[in-house]
Amino acid sequence: MCLLFSVAVVGCKKDDHSHDESELITTVNVKLTESGTTNATTFTFRDTDGPGGNAPTKFDTIKLAPNKTYNCEITVLNESVTPAEDKTPEIRTEANDHQFYFAVTQANITVSNLDTDSRSLPLGLTS
Numbered sequence: 001m002c003l004l005f006s007v008a009v010v011g012c013k014k015d016d017h018s019h020d021e022s023e024l025i026t027t028v029n030v031k032l033t034e035s036g037t038t039n040a041t042t043f044t045f046r047d048t049d050g051p052g053g054n055a056p057t058k059f060d061t062i063k064l065a066p067n068k069t070y071n072c073e074i075t076v077l078n079e080s081v082t083p084a085e086d087k088t089p090e091i092r093t094e095a096n097d098h099q100f101y102f103a104v105t106q107a108n109i110t111v112s113n114l115d116t117d118s119r120s121l122p123l124g125l126t127s
Helices: 002-011 088-093
Strands: 027-034 040-046 070-078
Touching: 070 088
Parallel strands: none
Antiparallel strands: 027 040, 027 070
8 A cells, every 4th residue: 555655656756857948040051261261161950830840941051072081160040030149159068969970972071079968978079
């Protein structure tokens, strides 16, 4: 009888866990600067109505010159509001909750993340 009562008490316990809020990210800019130069190109992904709506309005293909090294900076925006919100500082502050991944096809490319979270895990805003 005590076992059933304790299970019932545990099962009815209030959920005090704070759930993560989703932020709308509509635009990701990837700025690639050739190492040792000021030659920079920005590539953009933009989907102003977010996932599940209309197709992205901009989805650049990144093409790099062979045998070059690039520095990468990512900027994340919410352009569904005016003025647009730069989410990059918030992502950097909440680095433990975020990580950017790089998917490379048809190339021999190595990506080294330069920024990390408080656990020394890669973040990926700069690489």
